[in-house]
Amino acid sequence: MGLQLAQLSTQAVSRMSTQRVVVPNSTLRFSDLVGQSDAVSRLKDYSAFYSKTGATPGHILITGEDGFGKAKFAKAFAKEREVPWQEVEAAELAIVGDVTALLTNLRQDQVLILNHLQMLRKMHLAGFVEAMRSGKRCITIGMG
Secondary structure, three states: OEEEEEOOOOOOOEEEEEEEOOOOOOOOHHHHHHOHHHHHHHHHHHHHHHHOOOOOOOOEEEEOOOOOOOHHHHHHHHHHHOOEEEEEEEHHOOOHHHHHHHHHHHOOEEEEEOOHHOOHHHHHHHHHHHHHHHHOOOOOOOOO
C-alpha cells in the first residue's frame, strides 16, 4: 500500500485570509521526500504544470495509511509552489460554523491539509464535499 493521489476538481476554493493560516518557513521540498516515488513524481508534475500556466490547482486528495507522510507531501507541494498551507484536525471541527469559517477563510492558492477526514461528522462532510464540488458555501445569518 502506498499513497494515492486523485484530482477531485478543477475549481479552486479561494477566499480571504485568516489568522489560522500558517505561512511556514519549512524547507521541506520534493527532493527531501523518501520513497513513494510515483506519488512524488505526480505531485511534481502537478506543481510544474500549475507553476508554468499560473493557474490554481484543483482539489487534490492524498490518501493512505497513517504514518505514510501524507501531510509532508502536501507541505512539500505548498513549498514547491511557494503558497501558504494550513493543517487542521477534522475532529476539531465541532460545529457547522467551524467548517464554514475554514472554507470561507482560505487564501488564493492555499493548501489545506485536513487530517483524519474520516473523523469529520457526516453533516459537516456533506457541506464540505458540496463546497469543494461547487466552490460555494451557503451561509445562513441569524435565524434564517
